[in-house]
Each structure stands twice: as structure tokens, then as C-alpha cells.
Amino acid sequence: MPLGYLLRRLAVFLLIVWVAATVNFFIPRLSGADPVRERLLQMAAVGGTGTGTVEEVIKSYQAKFGLDKPLWQQYLFYLWDMARFDFGVSITRFPNSVSGMILDALPWTLVLVTIATLMAFAIGSLFGALVAWPRAPRFIHALAPPLLTLSAIPYYLLGLILVYFLAFTWRLFPLGGGYKVGSEPSWSWSFIQDAAYHSILPALSIILSGIGFWALSMRGMMITTQGEDYVTFAEAKGLRPRRIFLRYALRNAILPQTTALALALGHVVSGAVLVEIVFGYPGVGNLLYQAIRTFDYPIIYGVTFMVIVAIGLATLILDLLLPVLDPRITYQRS
Amino acid sequence: MIAMPARLERTQDRMGQVLRGLRTYPMLTAGLLLLLLVLLISLIGPLFVPREGVQVGSAPPDQRPSREYLLGTDTVGRQILAIIIYGTPLTLQIGLIAGAIGLGVGMVFGFVAGYYGGALDHLFRGAADVFLTVPGLLILVVIATTFKGAVSVMTQALVVSALAWMYPTRTIRSQVLSMRERGYVQLAKLSGMSGPEIIVRELMPNLLPYLAASFVSAVSAAILASIGLEALGLGPQNEPTLGMTIYWSLYYTSVLRNLWWWWAPPIVMIVIIFVGLFLISAGLDQVANPRLRRAA
Amino acid sequence: MSDTSLRMGQTRPEPAARPWEGAEIVLGVRDLRVSYYTPRGPVRAVNGVSFTLRRGEAFGLVGESGSGKSTIALSLLQLIKPPGRIEGGQALLDGKDILSLSEEEMRRLRLAEIALITQGAMNSLNPVMRIRDQIIDAWRDHGEPVNCREAEDRIRDLLRWVGLRPEVARMYPHELSGGMKQRAVIAIAISMRPKVIIADEPTSALDVVVQRQIMQTLRRIQRELGAAVILIGHDMGLMAQFVDRLGVMYAGKVVEVSPVRDIFKDPLHPYTQLLIASLPSLARKGQLQGIPGLPPSLLSPPPGCPFHPRCPFVMDRCRVAVPLLELKRPNRLVACHLYERDEEQA
Ligand SMILES: Nc1ncnc2c1ncn2[C@@H]1O[C@H](COP(=O)(O)OP(=O)(O)O)[C@@H](O)[C@H]1O
Ligand code: SF4
Numbered sequence: 002m003p004l005g006y007l008l009r010r011l012a013v014f015l016l017i018v019w020v021a022a023t024v025n026f027f028i029p030r031l032s033g034a035d036p037v038r039e040r041l042l043q044m045a046a047v048g049g050t051g052t053g054t055v056e057e058v059i060k061s062y063q064a065k066f067g068l069d070k071p072l073w074q075q076y077l078f079y080l081w082d083m084a085r086f087d088f089g090v091s092i093t094r095f096p097n098s099v100s101g102m103i104l105d106a107l108p109w110t111l112v113l114v115t116i117a118t119l120m121a122f123a124i125g126s127l128f129g130a131l132v133a134w135p136r137a138p139r140f141i142h143a144l145a146p147p148l149l150t151l152s153a154i155p156y157y158l159l160g161l162i163l164v165y166f167l168a169f170t171w172r173l174f175p176l177g178g179g180y181k182v183g184s185e186p187s188w189s190w191s192f193i194q195d196a197a198y199h200s201i202l203p204a205l206s207i208i209l210s211g212i213g214f215w216a217l218s219m220r221g222m223m224i225t226t227q228g229e230d231y232v233t234f235a236e237a238k239g240l241r242p243r244r245i246f247l248r249y250a251l252r253n254a255i256l257p258q259t260t261a262l263a264l265a266l267g268h269v270v271s272g273a274v275l276v277e278i279v280f281g282y283p284g285v286g287n288l289l290y291q292a293i294r295t296f297d298y299p300i301i302y303g304v305t306f307m308v309i310v311a312i313g314l315a316t317l318i319l320d321l322l323l324p325v326l327d328p329r330i331t332y333q334r335s
Numbered sequence: 336m337i338a339m340p341a342r343l344e345r346t347q348d349r350m351g352q353v354l355r356g357l358r359t360y361p362m363l364t365a366g367l368l369l370l371l372l373v374l375l376i377s378l379i380g381p382l383f384v385p386r387e388g389v390q391v392g393s394a395p396p397d398q399r400p401s402r403e404y405l406l407g408t409d410t411v412g413r414q415i416l417a418i419i420i421y422g423t424p425l426t427l428q429i430g431l432i433a434g435a436i437g438l439g440v441g442m443v444f445g446f447v448a449g450y451y452g453g454a455l456d457h458l459f460r461g462a463a464d465v466f467l468t469v470p471g472l473l474i475l476v477v478i479a480t481t482f483k484g485a486v487s488v489m490t491q492a493l494v495v496s497a498l499a500w501m502y503p504t505r506t507i508r509s510q511v512l513s514m515r516e517r518g519y520v521q522l523a524k525l526s527g528m529s530g531p532e533i534i535v536r537e538l539m540p541n542l543l544p545y546l547a548a549s550f551v552s553a554v555s556a557a558i559l560a561s562i563g564l565e566a567l568g569l570g571p572q573n574e575p576t577l578g579m580t581i582y583w584s585l586y587y588t589s590v591l592r593n594l595w596w597w598w599a600p601p602i603v604m605i606v607i608i609f610v611g612l613f614l615i616s617a618g619l620d621q622v623a624n625p626r627l628r629r630a631a
Numbered sequence: 632m633s634d635t636s637l638r639m640g641q642t643r644p645e646p647a648a649r650p651w652e653g654a655e656i657v658l659g660v661r662d663l664r665v666s667y668y669t670p671r672g673p674v675r676a677v678n679g680v681s682f683t684l685r686r687g688e689a690f691g692l693v694g695e696s697g698s699g700k701s702t703i704a705l706s707l708l709q710l711i712k713p714p715g716r717i718e719g720g721q722a723l724l725d726g727k728d729i730l731s732l733s734e735e736e737m738r739r740l741r742l743a744e745i746a747l748i749t750q751g752a753m754n755s756l757n758p759v760m761r762i763r764d765q766i767i768d769a770w771r772d773h774g775e776p777v778n779c780r781e782a783e784d785r786i787r788d789l790l791r792w793v794g795l796r797p798e799v800a801r802m803y804p805h806e807l808s809g810g811m812k813q814r815a816v817i818a819i820a821i822s823m824r825p826k827v828i829i830a831d832e833p834t835s836a837l838d839v840v841v842q843r844q845i846m847q848t849l850r851r852i853q854r855e856l857g858a859a860v861i862l863i864g865h866d867m868g869l870m871a872q873f874v875d876r877l878g879v880m881y882a883g884k885v886v887e888v889s890p891v892r893d894i895f896k897d898p899l900h901p902y903t904q905l906l907i908a909s910l911p912s913l914a915r916k917g918q919l920q921g922i923p924g925l926p927p928s929l930l931s932p933p934p935g936c937p938f939h940p941r942c943p944f945v946m947d948r949c950r951v952a953v954p955l956l957e958l959k960r961p962n963r964l965v966a967c968h969l970y971e972r973d974e975e976q977a
């Protein structure tokens with residue numbers, strides 16, 4: 002893989018991370034007030050957690066962000082903190098560090114979202130390709146309308162429906178959570194089994210709703226690809242229909258589909274965050290939800306930043322995968 | 336071949352297409368009918384259901400659907416039917432305002448990037464791509480939690496519109512790019528039309544189906560984003576929008592308490608709206624891109 | 632001086648012998664009809680076309696864009712897709728009607744007996760496969776051995792035959808120039824030594840010099856292979872140089888079939904006359920342009936002779952009676968009321 006391509010992709014990744022950090026820095030300051038400070042003072046006034054603690058937080062907060070310094074210096078400090086994944090401490094659960102809390106929650110989200118998204122992408126793409134293929138079996142076409150309707154339901158609302166029927170009414174699955182109440186996360190086989198069992202419904206809501214989306218976009222790509230000259234020539238070569246489908250049409254249609262996956266990741270993660278809330282799943286979505294309810298700003302900003310970094314990384318991986326799938330890419334850039 | 340009356344002919348052609356379209360494009364028609372249904376509910380409903388029903392305590396709590404409370408009531412004594420009738424138009428309103436802003440910004444960016452190219456193109460396309468990569472909901476959460484306070488339907492629409500411009504920018508840019516080299520644009524250039532003039536008089540009319548499709552998907556994305564924000568509790572707290580209804584039903588654990596009449600109606604409305612918008616935008620795509628017409 | 636007029640001046644030197652004359656017929660197309668069922672009504676893209684192809688012959692098919700040339704090519708391999716449909720007619724390959732073959736029988740016949748170089752040559756190769764694999768693919772589905780030394784040797788010979796270096800086998804299409812791509816496509820087309828090669832505008836996207844080289848390669852291979860070629864195009868200059876007989880298409884019909892030498896010397900059909908007359912002066916590259924009037928709508932073709940709205944010699948009966956493609960002079964078929972049947976030959 003040529004160095005130029007690699008560097009360019011890395012630059013895009015850094016750009017995304019930088020935008021994330023900058024948005025997090027400037028939006029609070031655009032509001033004129035300092036929401037974190039206000040929140041702290043508000044808590045001090047209520048005195049819920051004990052005044053001593055709140056004062057400690059304020060002190061650490063001011064020292065940390067150098068609020069007496071000029072804005073550009075604060076900004077640089079901030080970027081430096083972000084680069085080290087140092088998001089400060091939680092306001093409501095002082096003195097827990099935000100990065101520690103995120104680190105506990107992130108693996109849950111990563112595993113759930115990665116597996117569910119890849120499955121939705123694979124099943125949906127194959128399905129969409131078949132729908133666009135004139136020789137596909139009839140039942141494929143019969144399946145299309147219900148799946149497309151499912152894709153119109155946001156993940157988390159589909160989750161709500163699944164919980165009601167599969168967990169609440171028929172009791173096939175747990176109502177929520179990431180593992181049995183009372184058990185401690187560990188790497189034991191029984192715990193992993195239990196966690197997998199708990200993740201089926203959240204995953205299912207992402208997959209079911211995602212299949213229709215990916216099928217639809219793949220169908221469009223396949224229709225375009227099937228009109229390409231190389232498919233007509235492949236037919237003129239007397240190839241078997243299956244080979245034309247797999248090696249000529251699908252193989253080429255999957256390229257723009259992969260780019261579409263990279264672009265849709267943000268959307269997918271937004272949906273997954275809400276799924277976690279519906280299921281009380283112990284990932285970053287839930288962490289964010291708790292933080293929103295208590296206006297625990299460091300957590301809100303930290304989660305936002307980390308999720309964007311994760312998505313940037315995923316995009317980078319896809320970008321590096323693409324030249325393997327498409328020999329033209331590196332050629333154009335070199 | 337014949338360049339002169341082409342634009343007039345094209346416009347007339349479009350009009351004819353629209354009329355024929357309703358028969359030729361069943362997806363478009365079905366989508367319009369679904370949205371019409373939603374609009375009818377919001378228009379005719381108020382004639383039968385008084386607005387008081389959305390007030391907290393206007394009815395006894397947790398009532399199943401009955402003759403008196405057709406869709407039942409929630410835990411704080413609001414009537415679900417009234418919530419649906421008065422809340423649905425609010426959600427649509429948020430979507431339409433944000434979608435219009437998104438399309439407007441996207442048009443400016445897309446036309447400029449596609450038509451002038453060069454550094455401007457890099458800037459706008461780059462910005463659109465970066466902001467598409469970022470999970471919109473989280474940015475909106477940051478905005479909404481920072482500017483907390485009494486959120487109105489209008490402010491909610493403005494917040495959501497902050498991230499509604501990227502898709503329109505992208506689609507319009509790529510369409511303009513492909514049109515820029517066509518004969519009639521070249522002809523207009525040679526005859527001395529200015530850039531903005533060409534954009535408005537030559538490109539826009541030809542992009543109408545794409546613009547319409549862009550608008551519909553921007554509206555759909557904005558509604559999705561606003562419902563998502565509201566489900567997190569970040570919305571107009573005192574308005575019965577569909578998203579806030581979802582939020583309250585989650586807040587009061589309506590699923591576990593078997594209050595299905597609370598969460599099911601807003602979901603049904605949301606699904607109807609999304610399916611309708613989706614069918615309209617897919618239908619418009621077919622109008623714009625005849626190749627998709629077969630194998631519907 | 633445009634190179635067209637140069638080429639026009641030196642229309643093929645009189646061949647010493649015309650090998651196709653009297654040679655047996657490999658392909659006989661009879662009354663072929665193909666329509667596309669569009670939302671606005673059926674388009675009669677090919678409307679009763681007949682012609683014959685003799686062993687070793689190069690037969691040209693010219694006509695404006697949209698006159699149905701590609702549709703003929705595709706229908707001969709049963710590659711017409713919905714909304715298109717082959718409505719009737721026969722195509723006899725060595726006496727056997729290939730239009731009535733089953734799908735699987737037809738698939739086996741493609742490439743092995745009739746090879747089609749499809750229109751749009753610049754994009755005819757799969758962008759994500761090496762040239763070698765695109766050849767191998769075809770062999771594999773025709774039951775030829777592919778996993779042996781011999782196959783590699785065959786690929787090398789094949790590429791050399793069309794004038795490509797052996798390294799090309801391992802390259803992707805985007806690493807080749809336009810001319811090289813077209814040579815690779817030709818290599819695939821001849822890789823199973825077909826009896827008939829149909830080349831649909833094989834050089835339209837290439838510049839003039841490369842065009843000539845490609846055509847010469849195609850011509851040489853045709854001779855060495857002994858195959859018959861149908862060359863589709865709208866470049867009269869190219870036709871003049873490379874084909875033996877020429878069929879002129881107009882609105883889904885063949886309006887004239889004559890030896891190429893005769894057609895340039897003495898075009899019979901008024902449309903052919905206009906084509907030839909418009910050549911050196913108006914069209915720089917010898918392409919068909921500049922005939923007054925619009926091509927007819929295939930949705931609602933005019934009654935009688937399809938050319939009558941644009942014909943300078945139009946008569947009353949032209950507006951009502953469809954002229955049939957008949958032998959009007961020795962060796963010359965014309966569909967026009969201006970000429971009497973050549974009774975002597977008929
Ligand atoms: N897939 C299709 N659907 C509808 N009409 C078609 C289709 N393909 C070709 N046609 C019509 O059939 C006619 C002949 O087309 P074609 O055979 O491609 O002509 P040529 O190769 O001579 O340019 C044209 O009028 C064209 O519009
Ligand atoms: S038949 Fe009549 S209209 Fe047709 S070409 Fe001959 S003279 Fe012209």
C-alpha cells in the first residue's frame with residue numbers, strides 16, 4: 002500500500018479527532034456561561050453530596066483547565082488532555098475519573114455494535130444483491146417489504162417492541178442489563194455466556210432494523226452494476242449466472258457499499274446509544290444517559306470524544322481495507 | 336440538438352411527468368398517501384379532541400383504552416389520543432423546519448462546491464464528510480445539554496438543523512458535478528451567463544427531483560435526530576412531541592408495567608411517518624434516475 | 632485534408648478473389664423482431680431484419696445511433712433483457728436455429744461458437760480482476776482445463792496473437808491503455824476459436840490511429856481463424872476499409888445490403904445516398920451526421936416506408952406501402968419503391 006494513501010487516510014482520521022475535540026471545547030464556551038462551573042456551583046448550593054466534596058471538585062476543575070489563562074492557552078491545554086484521554090473527574094461520582102468509567106463501559110458497546118453492525122451489513126448486502134438479481138428465488142422478493150418496513154423503525158423503538166414481546170410477554174430473554182443482577186463481570190465462561198444471552202435482543206434490534214437499510218442501498222448499487230458493460234460482456238462470454246452474480250456484479254457493487262458503511266457508522270452508533278438506554282445495557286450509551294440526567298458534563302464530553310475517536314478508527318480500518326478490495330484505489334492516488 | 340426552447344420544453348415535460356407520475360410511480364403515491372393520512376389526523380383530530388387532554392392531570396392515571404379515553408392515559412394523567420393528535424404536528428414541524436434549513440445550507444454548499452470546484456469544493460465536501468462520520472446524536476447532545484433551559488419546538492428545530500446539511504450537500508454536489516459538463520450548461524456559459532445565473536436558471540430546474548428527494552431525506556433525518564434527542568430527555572419538556580412521549584414512557588418504565596397503549600401509539604405514528612417519507616424519497620429517486628424504475 | 636477523404640479515395644483495392652462468394656452460409660438471420668416494452672409503449676427496435684453471413688466473410692452493419700444495431704447483436708446471443716423481448720424470427724447457425732435454444736444450451740454456445748465484443752469496450756473488463764482471470768473464467772465455465780501449464784501457455788499465445796505482452800496477463804484493466812484494453816477484449820473473444828465474431832463498435836472510444844491498428848489486428852485474426860465477422864459501427868470510412876459487404880440500417884430495418892465496393896460507387900437506397908453524399912464534406916470523422924430531419928420515433932413509426940418523412944424522392948405509394956428488402960440488382964438488396972425487382976436474378 003503506497004505511503005501517500007496511508008498518510009492521507011491518517012490525516013483524515015486526525016482531522017476527525019481534532020474536530021471532535023474542538024467541538025467539545027468551543028460549544029460550551031459559545032454558550033457564554035461555563036456549564037461545568039455553573040453545575041458545580043448549583044450542586045454546592047444544594048449541598049447534596051456534602052459541600053466539602055464539591056469544593057474539592059471545583060478546585061481540581063479550575064486547576065486542571067487553567068480557567069484564569071487566555072482562551073487559546075486553555076484550548077491547547079484541552080487538546081493536550083484529549084490527546085492523553087484525560088477527561089477529568091466525574092462531577093456526580095467524584096473522584097472517579099471519567100476515562101476510567103468510559104473504559105469500563107466501552108468494551109460492552111464495542112462488542113455489541115461491531116458484531117451487530119457487521120451482521121446487519123453482511124446479511125443486508127447479500128439480501129439486497131439478491132433482490133436486485135432477476136434470477137433470485139421468489140421468496141426473496143416476498144421478504145423485501147417487511148424488511149424495508151423494519152428499516153424505517155429506529156433501532157431503539159424496534160428494541161422497545163422486541164422487549165415487550167420477546168422479554169416481557171413471552172419471557173424468552175432478559176428484560177435488560179448486560180448480565181445477571183448480582184454477578185460480577187469476569188472472563189469466566191459462564192459470565193460470557195450470560196452476557197451473550199443478554200446481548201441478543203439489543204443486537205437483534207440493530208440487526209433487524211439495519212438489514213433493510215443495507216439491503217436497500219445494495220439493491221441500488223446492484224442495479225447500477227448490472228447495467229455496466231463488463232456484466233454484459235461477462236454474459237456474452239457464456240459464464241454461468243452464479244459466477245456473474247458473485248464475481249462480476251456483487252464483487253463490484255460491494256465497493257461503494259463499503260464506503261457507505263464508513264459514512265453510516267456515525268448514524269449506526271447514534272442508534273446504538275439509544276438501544277443501550279432502552280435495554281439498560283452497561284455500555285457508553287447508558288453512561289451518557291446517566292450523565293445527561295445529572296448534567297455530569299465531563300462524562301458527556303468524554304463519551305462524545307471517545308465515541309468519535311472509535312468511529313474515526315473504524316473508518317480508518319475500512320479505508321485501509323478498501324484498496325485490498327479495489328485495485329484501482331491505490332493506483333489513482335499513487 | 337435543438338437548444339432554444341429546451342428549457343421551456345423541459346419544464347412542461349416535468350409537469351406532465353408529475354401528473355403521469357402518480358400512476359407510473361406507485362412508491363411516490365403510496366408515500367404521499369401515508370403522509371396525507373398523518374396530516375389528516377392532525378387536522379381533523381382537534382375538531383373532536385380538546386387540547387386539555389395533553390395537560391398533566393387532565394384524566395386519571397394509567398387508564399387502559401376505554402370508551403372515555405380512547406387510547407388510554409399515562410402515569411401523570413395525560414390522554415394518549417390527545418398527545419398523538421397534538422404532538423404529531425409538532426414533530427413534523429421540527430422536521431420540516433430543520434429539513435428546510437438543512438436543504439438551504441446544503442444547496443448553497445453543494446452548488447458552490449460542485450460548480451466552482453477547486454478549494455471551495457475541498458472545503459465543503461471535506462466538512463460534509465467529516466460531520467457525516469461523526470455521530471450526529473452525540474454532537475446534538477453536547478449542544479442541547481450546554482444550552483439547556485426551556486427548549487421550545489423552534490429551538491429544537493434549530494438544534495437539529497445544525498447537522499441536517501451534510502447529506503444535501505453531498506448529493507447536490509455530485510449531481511451538479513455531473514451536470515456541469517452537459518451541453519446546455521456549456522452553451523449557457525458560452526452565451527455569457529454568470530455562475531449564479533447558470534446555477535439558478537439551468538441547474539436548479541434540472542435538479543428538481545434531486546432537490547425534492549434531498550429535502551425529504553433531510554426532513555426524515557431531522558425527525559430521526561429530534562426524536563433521538565427527545566428520547567434522551569433533551570427536548571421541549573412541556574410539549575407532547577412524539578419523541579418526548581417516548582421519553583416519558585421510558586422514564587416511567589411503561590413497558591415493564593404493561594402500559595402498551597402509552598408507547599405503542601407514538602411508535603406507530605413514527606413508523607408511518609418514516610415509511611411515508613422513505614417511500615416519497617425512493618419514488619423521487621425513481622423519477623430522477625430512470626434506471627431504478629425496473630425491479631421496484 | 633481529412634483522413635476520411637484519403638481513405639475514401641483508396642477504397643479497398645479490388646480483391647483478387649472474393650472468398651466469401653459462393654462460400655457456405657454460417658449464419659442466416661430471418662425476420663428478426665425485437666421490441667422493448669417501455670412505459671410509453673413498445674419500441675420496435677428491430678423490425679423484421681434478415682441477412683446472411685458466409686464463412687470467412689466480414690459483414691458490416693451501419694446506421695444511426697438507435698437504429699437497432701446493438702439490439703441485433705445482443706439478440707443473436709439471447710442477451711436481450713426485460714423490458715426487451717425477442718418477438719420472432721430465426722437465426723440459423725450452421726442450419727440450427729439458435730434463438731430456440733434453451734438458456735443453458737445458449738450459454739454454452741456463447742464464446743465457443745459466437746463471440747460478441749459488446750459495445751462500450753472501455754468498460755468491458757471487470758475492473759477488479761486480472762486479465763488472466765477474466766480469460767480463465769470463461770474457459771472454466773465452458774469446461775476447458777484451466778489448472779495446468781498448458782493453460783498458461785495458451786494465455787500467453789493468445790495475448791501475443793492480439794499484440795499484447797505476456798505481462799498483461801497479470802495486470803488489472805486500469806493499468807492498460809484504451810487500445811490495450813480492446814485487444815484484451817478481442818483476446819477473450821477469440822479464446823475459444825468461435826465461428827462468428829460480432830464486434831459492436833469495437834473502436835468507437837479510441838483515437839483514429841489506434842482505431843486502425845485495432846481493426847487491422849481484428850482483420851488479421853479473422854483471416855487466420857477463418858471466422859466470419861459482423862462489424863457494427865457508424866463510421867463509413869472504417870467500413871469501407873474493413874468489410875466485404877455492408878448492410879445499412881434505418882429505424883430497426885435493413886434498407887440495403889450490397890458489396891461494399893458497389894455501395895460507395897453507386898448507393899441505391901435514398902438513405903444510403905444521403906449517407907455517402909454527406910461523408911467527405913460535413914462529417915470530419917466520416918461518421919453519420921447531417922442528414923436533414925429527425926430519426927423516426929420507434930414508438931409510433933410512420934406508415935409505409937419508414938424513411939419517407941425525410942426522403943427526397945418520396946412518392947405517394949411510399950406513404951402507404953412498406954417496401955420489402957428485395958434483390959434489385961445483381962448481388963444487391965434494397966428496400967425502396969424506386970427500383971424494380973431484378974427479374975433476371977429473382
Ligand atoms: N433497455 C432498453 N429499454 C428501452 N428501449 C431500449 C433499450 N435498449 C435499447 N432501446 C431502444 O431500442 C432502439 C435501438 O437501440 P440500439 O440497438 O442500442 O441501437 P444502436 O446500437 O443502433 O445505437 C433505440 O431506439 C433505443 O432507444
Ligand atoms: S420507398 Fe419511397 S420514401 Fe422510402 S426510400 Fe424509397 S423512395 Fe424514399
Ligand SMILES: [Mg+2]
Pocket residue numbers: 697700701702750
Ligand atoms: Mg449500439
